[in-house]
Amino acid sequence: MDHQAIIHKVCGMYCDNEEDKKDLFQEILINLWKSYPSFRGDSTFTTWMYRVSLNLAFQRLRKTAKNMEQVMLPTTFDTMKSSGKEGLPNREKQQMYAAIEKLNEVEKAIVMLYLEEKGNEEIAKIIGISQNYVRVKMTRIRRKLKQIVEE
Amino acid sequence: MELETMKTIWKKESEEHFQNNQIEQEKIQSLMKSKSQMTFAKIKRSMQFKSGTAGIIGTGALILAAFYFFGVIKEPLSVAPFLSVMETGVILFLMGLILCVTAVANLLSYNRVKQFEQSSKPLKKMLSESVTILRNIISLGIYSDAIFVPVFSGFIAYKWLFNDGLVSDIRLFYLVLIVSAAAVLSYVIASRFMYQKHGGNLEKLRGYLKELDSNNGIPVN
Structure with a gap:
C-alpha cells in the first residue's frame, strides 16, 4: 500500500486549491509523525493513517493559506480532475469527480474509503459509526449519486 | 454512475497518478518546517x-x-x-x-x-471532542477578555464615589450597579466577538456531527 498516496487522496478530496492542499498535506505529515509513537497496532496502519488524515481534514474548517512556503507538490488529485489521461474515457472521469464534488464532507469520506476498497467494518472503525449505519449511508450515497448523474 | 464503475475509474486513476508521484524527502522536511494556516x-x-x-x-x-x-x-x-x-x-x-x-x-x-x-480516534468521536474544545476556547476567550472591564471600572467608580473611604450608603448600590453593567456589557461584546471569530467553525463541526448521527435523516427501505 502506498502510504503517501493516502495523504494525497485525502488532501485532494478536501482541498480546492494548491495552497490549501499543501497546508493540509503538511499538517497531516506533522501529526502522523508526532502521533506515531501512540500507534499501538490495535488497528491496521492504513486505518490509523486514514483516521489521522481525515480528522485533520475535518479540523481544517477554513481555507486560509497565504503565508505558506512555496513547495510544489507533484501532480495529484487536483490535476487528475482535469487531465485527460490515456486509457480511461475523459467523460467518465469528469462525471465521477463532478459527482463526488456534489457530496457533502462526510459522504466524501465514506465514498473515498469505499473507492479505496475498504470494507464496511474498516469504514465503521475509521468514521466511528456502526457497520449497519455505514450500509445506510452507502445506500443514501448511491441514491444521491444516481440523482446527481440523472440531473 | 454506479459506485462500482467509480471504483474501477478510481483504481485506475490511483495507479496512474500516485505511484509515480512521490514527494522527495527534502520537500517533506521543508513542508514540515513551514507555518500551518x-x-x-x-x-x-x-x-x-x-x-x-x-x-x-x-x-x-x-x-x-x-x-x-x-x-x-x-x-x-x-x-x-x-x-x-x-x-x-x-x-x-x-x-x-x-x-x-x-x-x-x-x-x-x-x-x-x-x-x-x-488523536487517531474515529472521526465521529473527534468531531464531538472538537465541538467541546471549540466551545471551551470560546468561553475562555469571552471570560478572559471580559473580566478586566468590570474590575477596572469598579475600581475607578469606587475611587470616584468614595473619596472618604468605603461607607455603606446609596453609593454602594451605585458601585454594584456600575460593576454589574460593565460586566454584562463586556460579556455581550466579548461573546459577539468570539462567536464572530469561531461561531461559523463551531456550526460547521456540529453540522458534520449531525450528519454522522444515526438518528438523523431518512430511514432506508
Whole structure:
C-alpha cells in the first residue's frame, strides 16, 4: 500500500486549491509523525493513517493559506480532475469527480474509503459509526449519486 | 454512475497518478518546517502568545504589587497618581492575578488542543471532542477578555464615589450597579466577538456531527 498516496487522496478530496492542499498535506505529515509513537497496532496502519488524515481534514474548517512556503507538490488529485489521461474515457472521469464534488464532507469520506476498497467494518472503525449505519449511508450515497448523474 | 464503475475509474486513476508521484524527502522536511494556516494551528499559536504575554505581564504585576505592599515602593504609579500606594498595590495584585489565571487557562487549553490534534480516534468521536474544545476556547476567550472591564471600572467608580473611604450608603448600590453593567456589557461584546471569530467553525463541526448521527435523516427501505 502506498502510504503517501493516502495523504494525497485525502488532501485532494478536501482541498480546492494548491495552497490549501499543501497546508493540509503538511499538517497531516506533522501529526502522523508526532502521533506515531501512540500507534499501538490495535488497528491496521492504513486505518490509523486514514483516521489521522481525515480528522485533520475535518479540523481544517477554513481555507486560509497565504503565508505558506512555496513547495510544489507533484501532480495529484487536483490535476487528475482535469487531465485527460490515456486509457480511461475523459467523460467518465469528469462525471465521477463532478459527482463526488456534489457530496457533502462526510459522504466524501465514506465514498473515498469505499473507492479505496475498504470494507464496511474498516469504514465503521475509521468514521466511528456502526457497520449497519455505514450500509445506510452507502445506500443514501448511491441514491444521491444516481440523482446527481440523472440531473 | 454506479459506485462500482467509480471504483474501477478510481483504481485506475490511483495507479496512474500516485505511484509515480512521490514527494522527495527534502520537500517533506521543508513542508514540515513551514507555518500551518489551519484553524486549530492558528488557535494554538494565539493561545501560546496569550499564555506567554499574560504570564510575563501578570508575574511582573504581582511582583510590583508585592513591592507596594511591603513598602519597597512608596510612590503611586505615574500613570495613576490619584491612587494611594495601597490602592496601587491592590489594583496591580488584581491585574496580576487575572493575567496569571488567564495564562494558566490558555496553557491548559493549548495542551488539550495539541493532544487532540494528534488523536487517531474515529472521526465521529473527534468531531464531538472538537465541538467541546471549540466551545471551551470560546468561553475562555469571552471570560478572559471580559473580566478586566468590570474590575477596572469598579475600581475607578469606587475611587470616584468614595473619596472618604468605603461607607455603606446609596453609593454602594451605585458601585454594584456600575460593576454589574460593565460586566454584562463586556460579556455581550466579548461573546459577539468570539462567536464572530469561531461561531461559523463551531456550526460547521456540529453540522458534520449531525450528519454522522444515526438518528438523523431518512430511514432506508
